[in-house]
Amino acid sequence: MADERNSKLLITFAVFLFLFNFPIIGMVDRQGTWLGMPLLFIYLFFVWLLLIAVVAVIVSRKNKN
Amino acid sequence: MGLSLIVGCSLAYISLLFVIAWWVDKHADQGKSLVSSPYVYALSLAVYCTAWTFFGSVGRATTGGLSFLGVYLGPSLLAPLWYMLLRKMILISKNQRITSIADFISARYGKNATIAVLVTLIAVLGIVPYISIQLKAVAFGINTLTHFGESPPPPPVHFWLDAGFWITIAMALFTAVFGTRKLDPNERHEGLVAAIAFESIVKLLAFLAVGIFVTFVIYGGFGDLFSKAIANPDTARLLSFEGTGTTPFTWNILCLLSLFAIILLPRQFHISVVENTSPRHVPKAMWVFPLYLLLINVFVLPIALAGKMTFGAAIDPDTFVISLPLSQGAGWLALAAFIGGFSAATSMVVVEATALSIMFSNHIVVPMLIKTRRFGGETSLVDGASRLLDIRRVSILLMLFLAYLYQKTVGNTYDLVSVGLISFTAVAQLAPAFIGGMYWKRATNQGAVAGLIVGFVLWAYCLPLPSMAKAGLLPGSFVENGLFGLSFLKPYALFGLSDLDPITHAAFWSLLFNTWLYAIVSINTKPSTLNLTQADLFVNIHKYIGGQEADVLKREAKVDELRRLLNRFLGEARTIGIFNEYQAMSGTSLSGQQVAQADLVNFAETHLAGAIGAASARLVMDSVAKEENITMDEVMRILEQTREAVEHGRLMEAKNTELKTLTLQLTAANEQLKNLDRLKADFITTVTHELRTPVTSIKSLSKIILDYSDELDAVRKQEYLQILVTESDRISRLINQVLDIEKIETNEAPLQIEHLDLSELVWHTATGISQLAAERGAQLHLSGTESPLPVMADRDRLVQVIVNLLSNAIKFCDTENGRVEVQVGRRGRMVVLTVRDNGAGIPPAMQRMIFDKFTQLHSPAKGKPQGTGLGLYITKTIVEKHGGSIRVESEPGKGAAFEVLLPLESAV
Known part of the structure; x- marks a missing residue:
């Protein structure tokens, strides 16, 4: 069970490593806004929040078992 | 501001x-x-x-x-x-x-x-x-x-x-x-x-x-x-x-x-x-x-x-x-x-x-x-x-x-x-x-x-x-x-x-x-x-958790020096605490001990490391502890031995499981053998007992005839000689049956399978036995389908079954109005032979036992048991060898009905 959790977390790390990196960041690295906020700003914080949520879900799911 | x-x-x-x-x-x-x-x-x-x-x-x-x-x-x-x-x-x-x-x-x-x-x-x-x-x-x-x-x-x-x-x-x-x-x-x-x-x-x-x-x-x-x-x-x-x-x-x-x-x-x-x-x-x-x-x-x-x-x-x-x-x-x-x-x-x-x-x-x-x-x-x-x-x-x-x-x-x-x-x-x-x-x-x-x-x-x-x-x-x-x-x-x-x-x-x-x-x-x-040892510990920490540090360092130090050293760095109270902890942990007393062994030195070093760091603690320890230098080869050997021991242990465990199953199987087999042995012994005891009764009566009657041949009248002599013949018959029957059982059980005489018509066989056998029925004053009634009932069976064995059942029925039927009904027919893919008598019947407790060896029914009318107690056992064994089954239905006072089921030839 711990192994499975480890692999999930490892995959999370790998996925977000790409999301927080070029060239994906380059795709939103331009002038323009979304909901009144600059694209890069909203992208970085949104992905960051997503990372936190994913880790929280993986970690707390195990605790219930 | x-x-x-x-x-x-x-x-x-x-x-x-x-x-x-x-x-x-x-x-x-x-x-x-x-x-x-x-x-x-x-x-x-x-x-x-x-x-x-x-x-x-x-x-x-x-x-x-x-x-x-x-x-x-x-x-x-x-x-x-x-x-x-x-x-x-x-x-x-x-x-x-x-x-x-x-x-x-x-x-x-x-x-x-x-x-x-x-x-x-x-x-x-x-x-x-x-x-x-x-x-x-x-x-x-x-x-x-x-x-x-x-x-x-x-x-x-x-x-x-x-x-x-x-x-x-x-x-x-x-x-x-x-x-x-x-x-x-x-x-x-x-x-x-x-x-x-x-x-x-x-x-x-x-x-x-x-x-x-x-x-x-x-x-x-x-x-x-x-x-x-x-x-x-x-x-x-x-x-x-x-x-x-x-x-x-x-x-x-x-x-x-x-x-x-x-x-x-x-x-x-x-x-x-x-x-x-x-x-x-x-x-x-x-x-x-x-x-x-x-x-x-x-x-x-x-x-x-x-x-x-x-x-x-x-x-x-x-x-x-x-x-x-x-x-x-x-x-x-x-x-x-x-x-x-x-x-x-x-x-x-x-x-x-x-x-x-x-x-x-x-x-x-x-x-x-x-x-x-x-x-x-x-x-x-x-x-x-x-x-x-x-x-x-x-x-x-x-x-x-x-x-x-x-x-x-x-x-x-x-x-x-x-x-x-x-x-x-x-x-x-x-x-x-x-x-x-x-x-x-x-x-x-x-x-x-x-x-x-x-x-x-x-x-x-x-x-x-x-x-x-x-x-x-x-x-x-x-x-x-x-x-x-x-x-x-x-x-x-x-x-x-x-x-x-x-x-x-x-x-x-x-x-x-x-x-x-x-x-x-x-x-x-x-x-x-x-x-090398530290690398193994860091990389494979999960192996060591709960266990002690791999005890590779063989070091010795004087207990007093060790105590003085710890006092200096940790203070007296903690030193005493550490020594007490060690004594409790290892179950040894340090009071009379001069030389501290490697585990105490390592224990002290670990605690000291908490205060001044691992490297310093090691340096300090070196000042009081004499280290027996261990060569690389020795370490490799220790590690190798550990690995071998683990491998060996795993093999042993597998063998152990194998042995356990084998032991269980053996115990079961032994139990079975013991059971068979007991059955055999029981069998021999019963057979010899059964043989002794007629032998005793033959012996005593022969002696009477021999000793008192002049005094005995012709009628009496005739009577005694008749008994001698009957008892001899009984002995030979018993011996035959025991031999039969031996043959059937050990498969010494394989079945001579041939095409047979059960109808014809029953009719034929019944005709042969009707003389016996007439002697006993019993009426034999045959009924059932005219059509042939083909079965694959050993003729002699099947005749034995029919004779056994019929003679049993004649033996146990009502003494005055004896009536034996024999019926043959088919039921699905089976042929059925039913033999019904109107005798005293079989008590329910006995119904399950009558097919066992040497189970004899005491006929209330005749007092002592008749037969050898092997007939029904042989019957059942033969029927089962033919792939059939036998059962009995009876109510006390209303007679008994034996029903034999055999597979129809086409179904075999």
Whole structure:
């Protein structure tokens, strides 16, 4: 069970490593806004929040078992 | 704003910290831990957010835009791996009683003293700039609060008039009080942790308050602020990486540096590993801590944009957090912001200085004292625990003073983040040795030393030395023209690599050569014995948890010397405690013992390591313990033996399971045999008993005839002779039947299968037996289908079955109105033979037994049992051999019906 959790977390790390990196960041690295906020700003914080949520879900799911 | 108000508030805040720490420590002394919670753990990890975060990020964002986020995304990105990495670090550290990052790395490479010194030097020298920016930030904050809107005051003539100096003194005192309150074997300071967690809340709330004020009070929300920033070309460029010149490589290096920093910074290691109360707190901290980082960073860019739009370039952007509220007349908010930044700075300084002082005293001062003074003499400088604490207090003061000097001379020319990143790059040099040590068993101490030295030298050459040259402390020519005039040695363009910013440039070269040398030297050197065992322990920590450290070191020491040694470092009370603990653990008594065995020496060393670090403890132990040198071969043999033993054990277990099943099978077989044996014995007993009865009567009657032949009349003689014939018949019948059983049971006479018609066979047999029926006065009735009933059977055996059943029926039917009905027919795919009599019937209890051997029915009319008791058993056996079945239905007084079922020929 711990192994499975480890692999999930490892995959999370790998996925977000790409999301927080070029060239994906380059795709939103331009002038323009979304909901009144600059694209890069909203992208970085949104992905960051997503990372936190994913880790929280993986970690707390195990605790219930 | 008056200076006295600011100082008063700061002092009040510090007093509050004192109260919290004192209160928590008091509870900790009573055994109640108030900080053992995943949330406190996550909050204390937020010591990562310093004045750099609080003031510096805003300043950095005014030039670098969003690139400042790399410093927080790196740690957040690493968070998912904490489950593997951090927990492993904690387990190793608890197992080895590791108290600092230098301790950790040196312990991994065979408790190597050189590595401990190297890591300590890198950490202390690398972190000094980092501490200096905390002092600078506080001084800046005070300056902004007191002199906002005025032209900057002339610098003070004497250093004691400088606010920064007094801040340094105050912080040093606070650190000394809480960081070195007592000599804890595990270096745990609960009061400190509580104060840090509290400070994390304060700085977060203060920053959020300023952010909300700027975004929603000065401006009309995010949309308003951003749209105004986009309209201004000077601020619009900050909204993308492109506009600020942040290249992918710069971004990657920044993320990587901060990713290393979150585990390698001495204060982070101290809080996340040494002060950790339980590895169970890690999972929750894995998302709470990144969430904290996210919250404290949301408003950085808005504040930076607002500051830039409000002040332009008139004010140092590192002070925007305070000057923006001041510009709007919100003095109290500015004061709150200062307290927040002050809290961020103090938390960093306190933990960092504590962690560094532990390293400094354990790995540099203590080994030096041990080496210069022959340790063990009465004039020893290191005398007891209090002396050790004094060393730490002095080293804290020393480091803070160093930081103060750095800030005064070099730091003033750079912004906060630039100076902080110098420290990050220094600490990152520990990464190869640290991470490699945890996952790569082959890494040797020579490799680690080589990597650390080259990394440190390159870092020093590319970052702090040029900055010192710029401050005028060194001649500046080597920066311009390269060392010795060699242009490829220019510190900002090493080997001609010129298009990177200094931090990225230095980080790239130093980490590259560090890692290369670490790997190359490692695979080309042979690890020492101790290095090998420690490597195995670090890489495979899960193997060792719960168990004792692999007992490879065979050392002996005199118990008295050991006691004196521990007394000196740990004090008498703890020494007695350790000896008692050992006695309880090993179940031996030390009172009469002269020589301490290896396990006691190791036990003492581990405890000593908690106080003075692994490398120093080892050095101290060497002074009293004689070590029997173990060769490499011997170690390999020990390891090999262990592996063989494990392999052997696994094989044995498999064999054992096999044996168990075999034993079970044997037991079952034996039980069966015993049963059969008993049956056989029963059988023989019964047979001989059955034979004896007729033999006895034959013998006695023959004797009578022989002895009294003259006196017996003809009738009587006739009668006796008849009995003799009957009894002889009975014997021969019995013998025949026993032989039959033997034949049938052992399959000696296989069935002579042929095509038969049951109808015809029954009719034929019944005709033959009707004479017997007539003699007994019984009527035989045959009924059933005319059509042939084909079966495949042995003719003689089947006749035996029919005869047995018919003669039984005739024997047991009513004596006066005897009537036997025989019926044949088919039922489905079977043929049925039913033989019904009108006798006394069979009691229900007997119905199940009559097919067993030697079960005889007592006919009430005839008194003694008739027959041999084998007939029905033979019948049943024959029927079953033919694939059929037999059963009986009976009610007492109403006769019995035997029903034989045999498969129809077509069905066979």
